[in-house]
Amino acid sequence: MNKKMIINGGRRLAGDVTIGGAKNSTVALIPATILADTPVRFDSVPDIADVYNLQIILNSMNVKSKFQHSILDVDPTEIKEAALPSTAIKSLRASYYFMGALLGRFGRATVTFPGGDNIGPRPIDQHIKGFKALGAEVHEENDTIYITTGINGLHGARIFLDMVSVGATINIILAAVKAPGQTIIENAAREPEIIDLATFLNNMGAKVRGAGTDVIRIEGVLELNSRATHTIIPDRIEAGTYLSLAAAVGDGIMIHNIIPEHLESFTSKMIEMGVDLQIDGDQIYVPKTTQITPISIKTSPYPGFATDLQQPITPVLMLADGESKILDTIYPKRVRHIVELRRLGADIASAVEGVITVNQSTNLVGSVVQAAEIRAGAALMIAGMMADGQTVIKAADHILRGYDRVVWKLTQLGADVEIIAEDN
Numbered sequence: 001m002n003k004k005m006i007i008n009g010g011r012r013l014a015g016d017v018t019i020g021g022a023k024n025s026t027v028a029l030i031p032a033t034i035l036a037d038t039p040v041r042f043d044s045v046p047d048i049a050d051v052y053n054l055q056i057i058l059n060s061m062n063v064k065s066k067f068q069h070s071i072l073d074v075d076p077t078e079i080k081e082a083a084l085p086s087t088a089i090k091s092l093r094a095s096y097y098f099m100g101a102l103l104g105r106f107g108r109a110t111v112t113f114p115g116g117d118n119i120g121p122r123p124i125d126q127h128i129k130g131f132k133a134l135g136a137e138v139h140e141e142n143d144t145i146y147i148t149t150g151i152n153g154l155h156g157a158r159i160f161l162d163m164v165s166v167g168a169t170i171n172i173i174l175a176a177v178k179a180p181g182q183t184i185i186e187n188a189a190r191e192p193e194i195i196d197l198a199t200f201l202n203n204m205g206a207k208v209r210g211a212g213t214d215v216i217r218i219e220g221v222l223e224l225n226s227r228a229t230h231t232i233i234p235d236r237i238e239a240g241t242y243l244s245l246a247a248a249v250g251d252g253i254m255i256h257n258i259i260p261e262h263l264e265s266f267t268s269k270m271i272e273m274g275v276d277l278q279i280d281g282d283q284i285y286v287p288k289t290t291q292i293t294p295i296s297i298k299t300s301p302y303p304g305f306a307t308d309l310q311q312p313i314t315p316v317l318m319l320a321d322g323e324s325k326i327l328d329t330i331y332p333k334r335v336r337h338i339v340e341l342r343r344l345g346a347d348i349a350s351a352v353e354g355v356i357t358v359n360q361s362t363n364l365v366g367s368v369v370q371a372a373e374i375r376a377g378a379a380l381m382i383a384g385m386m387a388d389g390q391t392v393i394k395a396a397d398h399i400l401r402g403y404d405r406v407v408w409k410l411t412q413l414g415a416d417v418e419i420i421a422e423d424n
């Protein structure tokens, strides 16, 4: 963690921006490649740090990959079981998908506990419950999870998730896709990224039915053969971030490559705030916004309001003429942006766990702040654009985990922004 973002704020932004492929699809699709019996190609791959770290993990298993101009080629045909590099594993949350993928491929997996955003406790008990139901034995020792199967290997099973979990749903799909028999996941997560993964697997011959609903049925298959390039869906969280930026400091911004249906809970809130969103096919135009109405937001699993957009929308709420409230039911401790926004002059607080109160704060002034995690970083980035003077966001590496070519995109919109090493 040694980069900082420097923003000279107070400028109005305008122009066009194109959304990249979804981080949360990409980070599941890349581990899924090791289940394939052929090379695989993805298009619309975002240029984010998580991709490079996943490539390091693949490489440690002799899975060669090449990433150029949004295309990622992965060849898993010469894969070898090997110890996975713990620094790369710790650099992102989704490295835990190698548990399900390795289990599906080899019937065993040894993976260090994953890293990822520090947004409060992130247990993986439901992943483990799923692996056990499929016939695996799991034990944890010294920050490492050891998953094994007996001579009979994995088998299909019925699994009811105690809570809706994106990660557990995906990990169980990865483990079950080649397991003999039928697996049924009940109370499954319904995120579009899960549908994207199922589409990728099904196009290779998998039988994953019902992705996007809360019951997913999987018939195990023997082989997975890639025949076509898989184009990754657009990142709805990146889109929501640019929609927020446009409402906060835009003088007319057109955002391309959006699936509006993936953002309905978000766009309906923006409309409620008085932002005149003009939705046209796969693009949304945000004209200059002059008046914002305070609102209440409650995060919940998809199709509810995404926890990952709770922070990016916060700077827009700071422009509303009254008090807004956010209740984060997924990650009540996801409040690490608050103390930093206050440094810029924001009137924002969280007196009760999970509840954030935002009051009108129109006179922000640049300061030195810290991005504790990716979306806290996004909130600070937008607030830094709103503030007069210079804002320095330390630990900007978090932003680079998930925002595709962010400096270039912001510069195209007229922002004065750069990312440099922290010791400069």
Ligand SMILES: CC(=O)N[C@H]1[C@@H](OP(=O)(O)OP(=O)(O)OC[C@H]2O[C@@H](n3ccc(=O)[nH]c3=O)[C@H](O)[C@@H]2O)O[C@H](CO)[C@@H](O)[C@@H]1O
Binding pocket: 024, 027, 093, 094, 121, 122, 123, 124, 125, 126, 127, 163, 164, 165, 166, 167, 168, 189, 307, 308, 330, 331
């Ligand atoms: C790589 C990726 O896709 N990350 C997303 C994914 O994270 P991730 O997959 O880690 O989040 P989950 O959907 O699993 O978590 C949802 C809730 O369930 C809880 N839980 C989860 C699993 C478990 O075994 N036990 C348990 O208690 C979590 O603590 C959390 O409160 O979904 C989150 C919630 O939409 C998003 O913020 C992340 O951006």
Ligand SMILES: C=C(OP(=O)(O)O)C(=O)O
Binding pocket: 092, 093, 094, 115, 116, 117, 119, 308, 374, 375, 402
């Ligand atoms: C929490 C997030 O990511 P991860 O699950 O990869 O840490 C996020 O994208 O907001």
